[in-house]
Amino acid sequence: MFLPGESIELRRSSELFLEKLREWGWIDKAPAIRRLKVDDKRIRWITKAERLYQELPPHLEAMARLSLATGMREANVTGLEWSQIDMQRKVAWIHPDQAKAKKAIGVPLNVEAITVIRQQMGKHSTHVFSFKGIPVKKAGGATWKKALKRAGIDNFRWHDLRHTWASWHVQNGTPLNILQELGGWNTYEMILRYAHLAPEHLAGYAANISDNAGHIFGHTKMEDTKKAVSSTR
Template sequence: MSDKEGDGMTDSDGMRTFKEAAERWQEETQHKRTAHEDTRKLLWIGRHLNHRRLREIDSDTLRDLARARRAEGSGPSTVNRYMALTRAILRRAALDWEWIDRAPRVRLAPEPKRRVRWITPDQARTLLQELPEHQRDACLLALATGLRQRNVLGLKWTDIDFRSRIAWIYGDATKNGEDLQVPLNDTALEVLKRRRGRHSVYVLTYAGRPLKSINTRSWRKALKRAGITNFRWHDLRHTWASWLVQRRVPLFVLQELGGWQSATMVRRYAHLSPSVNARYAAEIDQEFARDSKSQYGPL
């Protein structure tokens, strides 16, 4: 018996390819909410690694992989997502399946802080005027609710409770996997009422078919006419959050409304309204004001 066989690893395991590891990974993780994203990433990774035996993949191979992704224009965050998936597969091949002795080290690149790009209400009104009706309604819903693009475009009439003024986004369509209850303000309700009767299933449609994408030529041209630069659809969510914070909505409420799992993601908006913290800090004055003749003296 060879040493590898004694350790649980056979000679045939040493001949395994990355393609085999990727296929087994997909079989074992098909229950994941993000399994479709893994599949998309593996199509690209496979072009570089599928033919390679696992034991031949080393740190130099992985540096070349990261370099190839950067060469296609991907930023540090995107490159890291691809490398993290590759690392997870190689680690499982080593630790769980025992196909290789150990997984090579994968170094992730430093990532810049997430950008917060938002527009003013006046800019938003200008943009809305430049958009065609179907995109205007989609944009209004995003600004009124803070919903992500996939949730706005995927909104169905069965998700809407007009009586309770609530829309439901279920866990299989949210980023954190949890159901999200979205309060519908007057702006959102006006859009929904205007869209009624246009499609039996989906809220947002164009020419009788559900909207599939927003980043179209008409969207980009509308931004240009409105004089708005460096702005993505997701920045509508940043805009919604920024407006609420500036109107003194507490961060814990914003976190609940936006369905953020981590408070860290919400704190990036805190600087937009420092007066909110000052107002809450001043509440302690009331405790001392109860007895202005105390040993502390009048306050």
């Protein structure tokens, strides 16, 4: 079974290949490829009030905090090395062979991320995150699941921390094209699943025709439209 992002990439590659076959005269018409339905029910996020941090052991708490601060995937957090971090520039980078899209990713480090990373200094010579002197290989295992149970959070994977990070960004006004760069998604289509989380940013555009519609029925004046738009900001 393919993940949503993988199915999108496979479909696009197949469409390009079939189009080339048509151009070369090998086929008369490129057949349409059915779009696979993405299960948006799996796009979950946690609220800031939930007690996840309090239930996690210190090393997993730190890793979860970094994931929520940067959107980094589990493998990129567990495999993060000191050589990948520039504290002066406040940036980390994911090498192409570590990235899902096989492209290097620059990860800007906000205040929360910098705080977490500084707290790990001196614990291991090469890896940022370790437990009892050994680099952590997996974060979302049995200990993670037990912590979720104690916190009363159901059906939540480590990868859902990335969904939470993306959701918070959209809810706080980060444009989707910027979010795509921050998260290292290969296609814009892959982040459209988050667009519905902040419909209020469309209010200004919706007001563009309010005067036209109101004028027809004699209900709305331009001043009322401006007041309505300003109240949403």
